[in-house]
Amino acid sequence: MKHIAGNLLFVLTFCILASSCQTQSSFPDAPKPHPGKRYNLDAVDALVVQNGLRGSVRDPLSLIFGKASAIKRPDGTIEVCGMVNGKNGFGGYTGFVPYNGLIVRNTAGDQVFAVTGIGDGGNRDLAIAMLCERNGVI
Secondary structure: OHHHHHHHHHHHHHHHHHHHOOOOOOOOOOOOOOOOEEOOOOHHHHHHHHHHHHOOOOOHHHOEEEEEEEEEOOOOOEEEEEEEEOEOOOOOEOOOEEEEEEEEEOOOOOEEEEEEEEOOOOHHHHHHHHHHHHOOOO
16 A cells, blocks of 8 residues: 555656646747848849859759749848759759759858758758748749
């Protein structure tokens, strides 16, 4: 009887303590993106994006650029989402994959395209598409 009472007391104590604990995620909610307005990339913007993408791949001269969409945020940052095709290590084209990045000014004041992601034909494609949709670019 003592053994049962001891176990019962332990279970009750555990339940009371567990119910009083609040669960809190160690990761904060992702901040909502700043709203942006549709932005039409001009020839200079397109060249900046292409140069940024070329600096992020194995065979920069093989890139074929597809459609791109953009928004301009209140702080002047331009977010771009588009499609690009390039050659793999065997010299064959892999097919169009999505990319995402930001046109920003570097410390010298020049516009540069910072690539935040390029698809891989798999899960990364989905993640980039979700990011572009969430941020209102597509």
